[in-house]
Amino acid sequence: MSVVSAREPVGPIPQHHLSDDLLTAYAAGSLDEASSLFVASHLTLCPECRRRAAMMDEVGGVLLDDIAPVAMSAGALSAVLSRAEAPANDEPASMAGSRQTVFGADLPAPMRRYYGCDLDGIAWQRQGGGVSVATVPGIGDGSHAFMLKVEAGRAVPQHTHRGNELVMVLKGAYSDAAGRFGRGDVELADGDVDHQPKAEKGEDCICLAVTDAPLKFTGSLGWLLNVFVKM
Amino acid sequence: MCRTIVLDAATPDDHKELMRRIAAAQDKAAFAALFGHFGPRVKAYLMRSGSTPESAEELAQEAMVMVWRKAESFDPAQASVSTWIFTIARNKRIDAYRRMNRPDLDENDPALVPDGPTAPDTAYAEGQVSTAIREAVATLPDEQAEMLKKAFFEDKAHSEIAAETGLPLGTVKSRLRLAIGRMRKQLKEFEE
Ligand SMILES: [Zn+2]
Ligand SMILES: [Zn+2]
The missing domain is CATH 1.10.10.1320 (Anti-sigma factor, zinc-finger domain)
Structure with missing residues (x-):
């Protein structure tokens, strides 16, 4: 060590x-x-x-390795070998995405593949209150993720959660009752967490968020609820 | 290099040697031995996760085709062969049944935060990690081992497992956590 x-x-x-x-x-x-x-x-x-x-x-x-095996069909091995040796009809490239070389990146590659760009290319939708969102496009199974940008020094209105909320900071930092969260830090919030994340001064705070149910606002800013319900 | 291996090779080291031969020389006898071991296991895994025998057979064959084609990308320092094949089979299953991509990290991502200044890890290369996990799984109480298998094989969210078994969600999660905690304890010696 x-x-x-x-x-x-x-x-x-x-x-x-x-x-x-x-x-x-x-x-x-x-x-x-x-x-x-x-x-x-x-x-x-x-x-x-x-x-x-x-x-x-x-x-x-x-x-x-431990599972009780189930016999393959009689000709399986030769079928596999002849398919394996046939010219590969292109395994689908693991995901469509930009192939240009990237020098340094703000967003992790899995996110860049969905957005087709890095953070500087994101089209934000302003929601008021210093909050902007950008939905992750092209998720195939109906689940939902979005990026949330909170202006430096501002707070997301006080809220609790009907389901689970997963948040990870990508840029900047925020604090709430649970502590300080900087790049890469994960916060899991559920119905027991009632919080008001506040972006640090000096830099906008950008997070990736996954929710399985709309948030429930406990403060007076119920209007912002639309923001999340729409998503 | 002159190690002889039996064709129904079953130890993790034998599997690595088979992989090496497949990658280096497209050795069909080596592939046949590997296929004999893993093909039926991949098929069993797919059936347990809900495939019909027919589509499990088809997907298992596809997975083994990938094993042949991607043999060169197998890195014995990163994982054991069974783990590598498990990830191929799992991704096949997700492709076929969940109609979604499985986002995965890219080792060459410029955004990747590299490993810290700890010494390079030889525990995976030497098979110690899978041996330790094997021992931990073998000594788990039945209820924890069963929960682990359900979580890995049955393609169900933890809440679905709870609904199906009639156990409270908290019990499902705590059995899983106990199982994982025990494995982590077993691995402590490699973490330094
Ligand atoms: Zn972490
Ligand atoms: Zn929240």
């Missing part, structure tokens, strides 16, 4: 991480697409959770 390495980590390492529940569901492949995007984006920014995710994949491998 005391060995000094020449390779220092670039940028801050997140302090608030993914839950085991999320990592398990991601490894198992039972997570919806929006939440999977959230997990993949955090993994890009968090070496610690990458190790945890690798461990969960290993669990999958061990369980696969």
Whole structure:
């Protein structure tokens, strides 16, 4: 542990991480697409959770090795070999997306693939109160993710949650009763959390958010509810 | 290099050697041995997650085609062979049944925050991680092992598992957490 390495980590390492529940569901492949995007984006920014995710994949491998096998059909091996050797009819490129070289990036690659651009190309929809949103386009399974931008020094109105809300900071930082959240930090909020996240002064705070139900505003700014219900 | 392996090779090291031969020399005998072990397991996995036997067979074949084609991209320092094949089969399943992409990180992403200044990890390369996890899974109480298998194989959200088993959601989650906690404890020695 005391060995000094020449390779220092670039940028801050997140302090608030993914839950085991999320990592398990991601490894198992039972997570919806929006939440999977959230997990993949955090993994890009968090070496610690990458190790945890690798461990969960290993669990999958061990369980696969352990499963009671079911015989393949008689000609399976030769069928596979002849298909395998046929010229590959292009595995679909893992996802459509811009192929241009990127030098440095604000958004993790999984997010850039959906938006087709980095943070500077995002078309924000202003919602008033210093809040803007940009829905993640092209999610195939009906789940929903969006980016939320809160102007420096301003707060999202006080609210609680009907379902689960997953938030991860991509730029800037915010604070609420649970602490300070900077780039890569994850906050999971549910019906027990009633909070008013406030962006730090000096820089707009941009977050990726995944909600499975509309937020419930507890303050007086009920008008903002439209913002979230529309999404 | 001169290690002899039996054709129904079953140890993780044997699997790595088979992968090496497939990648280096398109060795069909090595592939046949690997296929003999993993094909029927991939099929069983797909059936357990809800496929009919016919589509499990078809998808398992597709997965094994990918194993052959992507053999060169297998990195024995990153994962064991069973893990690598599990991820291929899982992604096939998601493609086929969930009608969604599975967002995954890109190792070459300029936004990637690299690993910290800890020593390079040899635990995966040497198979210690999967051995430790194997031991941990083998010694889990039945109810925790069963929950882990459900969570990994049945393509159900934790809330669906709760509804189906009649267990409270909190119980489902706590059994999973206990199982994972035990594995993490087993892995502690590699984390330093
Ligand atoms: Zn993390
Ligand atoms: Zn909230």
